[in-house]
Amino acid sequence: MGGPGGALRPLGPRVQLPNPLVFLDIAVGNRNAGRLIFQLFADQLPITAENFRCLCTGETGLGYYMRPRWYKGSPFHRIIPGFMAQGGDFHRGDGYGGESIYGQFMRDEKYLYKHSKRGLLSMAKGRDRHSSSSQFFITFKACPWLDGQHVVFGQLEAGQDTLLQIEAAGSPAGKPRKAVSIFNCGELQADALRPSDRQGSDEVPLETAGLIIDVGFLLLLLLLLLRKLWYRYGDCSTMCCCSSFTAAAAAAAGASVAVWLLPLDQHQMQLQQFGCCSSHTRCSCSSSADAAAAGAAAAVPLMQQQQVLLQQFR
Numbered sequence: 001m002g003g004p005g006g007a008l009r010p011l012g013p014r015v016q017l018p019n020p021l022v023f024l025d026i027a028v029g030n031r032n033a034g035r036l037i038f039q040l041f042a043d044q045l046p047i048t049a050e051n052f053r054c055l056c057t058g059e060t061g062l063g064y065y066m067r068p069r070w071y072k073g074s075p076f077h078r079i080i081p082g083f084m085a086q087g088g089d090f091h092r093g094d095g096y097g098g099e100s101i102y103g104q105f106m107r108d109e110k111y112l113y114k115h116s117k118r119g120l121l122s123m124a125k126g127r128d129r130h131s132s133s134s135q136f137f138i139t140f141k142a143c144p145w146l147d148g149q150h151v152v153f154g155q156l157e158a159g160q161d162t163l164l165q166i167e168a169a170g171s172p173a174g175k176p177r178k179a180v181s182i183f184n185c186g187e188l189q190a191d192a193l194r195p196s197d198r199q200g201s202d203e204v205p206l207e208t209a210g211l212i213i214d215v216g217f218l219l220l221l222l223l224l225l226l227r228k229l230w231y232r233y234g235d236c237s238t239m240c241c242c243s244s245f246t247a248a249a250a251a252a253a254g255a256s257v258a259v260w261l262l263p264l265d266q267h268q269m270q271l272q273q274f275g276c277c278s279s280h281t282r283c284s285c286s287s288s289a290d291a292a293a294a295g296a297a298a299a300v301p302l303m304q305q306q307q308v309l310l311q312q313f314r
Contacts, residue, residue, distance in 0.1 A: 034162035079170030088135035098134035119156030
């Protein structure tokens with residue numbers, strides 16, 4: 001625009017915008033593994049950074065194959081521990097699909113950055129130059145042999161725990177042992193990076209908790225059955241030889257299982273009925289009970305319930 005007298009106004013200083021932040025929410029198996037947050041080097045690599053940012057937001061709509069150009073729902077199809085995790089094929093999910101926002105392929109912009117550390121974001125491509133599309137990979141360590149061949153355009157700012165879970169799901173051949181996918185993705189505000197960003201869930205899956213309960217219950221029934229058989233058919237030497245087993249089992253099973261060792265007087269009476277340990281006040285099996293007594297002390301209120309179970313077994 002012309003100023004007074006038709007003179008051109010000088011341009012103001014160039015404003016440097018902050019590099020964009022994008023996020024990938026990761027699922028490993030059927031569990032939320034947390035969020036990866038990346039800074040894109042848009043100040044130095046604007047074409048490559050804009051391609052990735054738009055594929056995270058899905059703002060460019062449908063692509064050449066009439067499918068959304070969007071990372072949401074796409075898998076990491078290749079994960080090699082100690083090397084990298086590759087994803088971004090939102091067409092086929094096997095490494096043979098994908099497209100950039102500029103067309104099927106895009107030019108390699110500039111090789112400004114080296115693959116010098118863990119957590120770098122780099123463009124994947126075929127053997128030919130300028131064959132990058134939407135596929136990318138995240139480094140698990142420095143990969144200097146890739147320098148000058150793949151464009152590094154971002155780095156991980158938050159989500160190291162999530163990256164560890166992704167790496168743990170890989171295999172030496174590259175095929176993931178568990179399905180790893182991006183269940184949500186998008187762009188964050190420049191000031192959105194906080195220490196409170198999610199790093200993954202520590203809760204135990206319900207199916208795992210149920211399995212632990214079932215195993216503990218079966219172990220309790222097994223120990224009760226063994227005790228009944230010892231009382232009915234065993235002798236003192238047999239029971240004393242089993243003392244190390246009962247102590248180890250009690251320690252492993254916890255106080256709820258160890259409670260059956262508490263009534264030592266009844267235990268001694270049962271032994272004397274079979275004519276063994278008559279010269280002793282306590283059998284050597286009682287040392288197992290001593291080892292478990294500390295853990296079982298907290299379970300004293302369960303004794304009465306346990307005695308009812310024992311009566312049912314006898």
